[in-house]
Amino acid sequence: MKRAGSTLRTTCLGIALSLLVACTAPARIHRYVHPSLLGTPDRPLPRSALVLTNDVVVEGDPKRSAESSRLLAAGFAERARVEVVEMPALSGAERSALAEHRKLASSVSGAALGLVERTDLGWGQGEEWGRRARRFDATLGSGLAFLHERSGAEAIVVVEARTRRVPHDLPWAIGMLEDASFLRISVFDLDTGDLLWTGRRTCRSNSFWRGAVDLSDPGEVEVCLGQTMGRYPGIEEFKALCPE
Amino acid sequence: MRKLGSAALVAIAACGLVPTVREVEPGACELPGGRCDVELPAGWRHERTNDCVTVVCDHELLSQLMVYSRLRWRAFPATGKEAREDMGSAELAERALEETRALARKEGIREVEVLENGPIQVAGRPGFFLHLRIENSSGLPHDHLQAGFVQGDRYYCIWFRAPRIHYFERDRWAFDRAVETVRLRSSAGLGP
Numbered sequence: 001m002k003r004a005g006s007t008l009r010t011t012c013l014g015i016a017l018s019l020l021v022a023c024t025a026p027a028r029i030h031r032y033v034h035p036s037l038l039g040t041p042d043r044p045l046p047r048s049a050l051v052l053t054n055d056v057v058v059e060g061d062p063k064r065s066a067e068s069s070r071l072l073a074a075g076f077a078e079r080a081r082v083e084v085v086e087m088p089a090l091s092g093a094e095r096s097a098l099a100e101h102r103k104l105a106s107s108v109s110g111a112a113l114g115l116v117e118r119t120d121l122g123w124g125q126g127e128e129w130g131r132r133a134r135r136f137d138a139t140l141g142s143g144l145a146f147l148h149e150r151s152g153a154e155a156i157v158v159v160e161a162r163t164r165r166v167p168h169d170l171p172w173a174i175g176m177l178e179d180a181s182f183l184r185i186s187v188f189d190l191d192t193g194d195l196l197w198t199g200r201r202t203c204r205s206n207s208f209w210r211g212a213v214d215l216s217d218p219g220e221v222e223v224c225l226g227q228t229m230g231r232y233p234g235i236e237e238f239k240a241l242c243p244e
Numbered sequence: 245m246r247k248l249g250s251a252a253l254v255a256i257a258a259c260g261l262v263p264t265v266r267e268v269e270p271g272a273c274e275l276p277g278g279r280c281d282v283e284l285p286a287g288w289r290h291e292r293t294n295d296c297v298t299v300v301c302d303h304e305l306l307s308q309l310m311v312y313s314r315l316r317w318r319a320f321p322a323t324g325k326e327a328r329e330d331m332g333s334a335e336l337a338e339r340a341l342e343e344t345r346a347l348a349r350k351e352g353i354r355e356v357e358v359l360e361n362g363p364i365q366v367a368g369r370p371g372f373f374l375h376l377r378i379e380n381s382s383g384l385p386h387d388h389l390q391a392g393f394v395q396g397d398r399y400y401c402i403w404f405r406a407p408r409i410h411y412f413e414r415d416r417w418a419f420d421r422a423v424e425t426v427r428l429r430s431s432a433g434l435g436p
Contacts, residue, residue: 100384100385101409103382104384104407104409104410107305107382108305110303110305111302111303111304111305111306114303114304114305115303125264132289132302136302136303139410140409140410141409141410143409
């Protein structure tokens with residue numbers, strides 16, 4: 001009897017969670033634009049870039065991760081009208097400097113998008129968060145300027161992506177277990193380290209919502225990139241969300 | 245649906261579960277508990293709890309400064325050790341370091357590198373100064389500064405953390421300023 005009650009409670013909880021999940025939009029998108037791009041005249045956007053895709057992981061599968069990296073890099077370059085420059089040969093010290101900056105890039109982009117997300121959600125203080133997002137001078141510092149000198153590229157683009165898929169053969173888990181994907185693209189000026197633009201899309205797919213989550217599928221990558229980049233760089237949209 | 249979501253978030257915010265925007269005003273700021281005053285960086289966002297004030301420059305992922313006081317027998321909760329007024333700065337620094345190492349281990353971080361460890365005067369009291377380097381769970385090195393001392397039945401600490409690259413040098417003035425300007429009140433057991 002006790003066991004039946006427990007099962008009933010678990011089932012009810014499952015249904016409630018499923019409904020909650022079903023009532024929530026499958027994809028969430030946020031974008032940040034650096035303050036220097038918001039002035040008049042606008043700072044020009046980079047026309048050439050190195051692209052880092054070390055943090056693209058599709059279900060832990062190296063082959064699909066490599067395919068995803070290729071699709072994302074090419075898709076971004078096409079939409080942003082950026083020429084992709086080949087990474088020059090680096091010394092050990094330069095490689096470790098780049099690795100540390102890549103980790104910092106993740107924190108800086110996360111911070112910028114965190115402020116935009118708080119602006120978007122409001123939390124009763126949307127305008128205040130918006131002001132902080134708009135004046136956030138997001139940067140890596142000038143520690144990667146050597147890459148500009150060595151490669152001639154104006155920017156470095158850091159692509160981070162993850163896809164997770166779960167089995168859908170557990171009836172009680174309908175809607176609770178979801179496929180999910182995360183995509184974040186960040187464009188840093190190589191001379192100054194400024195985070196010029198970053199966009200993030202998190203998406204899930206379950207029994208109720210079918211969202212594009214497979215970042216190794218060309219069609220789904222197209223959807224993901226389109227949603228993440230919007231009308232790149234989206235200066236007016238950013239100004240509207242984060243007024244002065 | 246969006247309105248419902250916003251309403252829920254406002255309710256959560258009202259319960260104090262999400263960060264809020266309260267900016268530090270220029271001038272000296274009273275530490276919760278009213279035991280000391282300290283100058284915090286104007287314009288940074290601050291959050292207060294019982295005996296602690298945390299200020300954040302841009303976002304929690306980057307530069308963060310914290311000033312707190314604890315009862316001296318609960319000075320180091322992760323190791324369960326106390327701080328005493330008769331302790332030398334080296335002994336106090338050792339306990340603070342053990343505490344930092346214990347907290348780092350809880351987050352799965354193995355290495356805490358000590359870059360500097362020495363005595364310092366804070367609010368006219370002998371204390372310790374630590375400069376540490378710790379990689380966070382993503383492997384990004386952060387530099388940590390700590391200055392602490394004991395007065396009466398309280399342990400006081402000023403703590404700063406920022407990513408080693410760019411942000412540490414850019415923002416460490418906030419820690420230096422806090423150490424220079426912290427002043428104990430008579431309620432802190434300074435005598436008549």
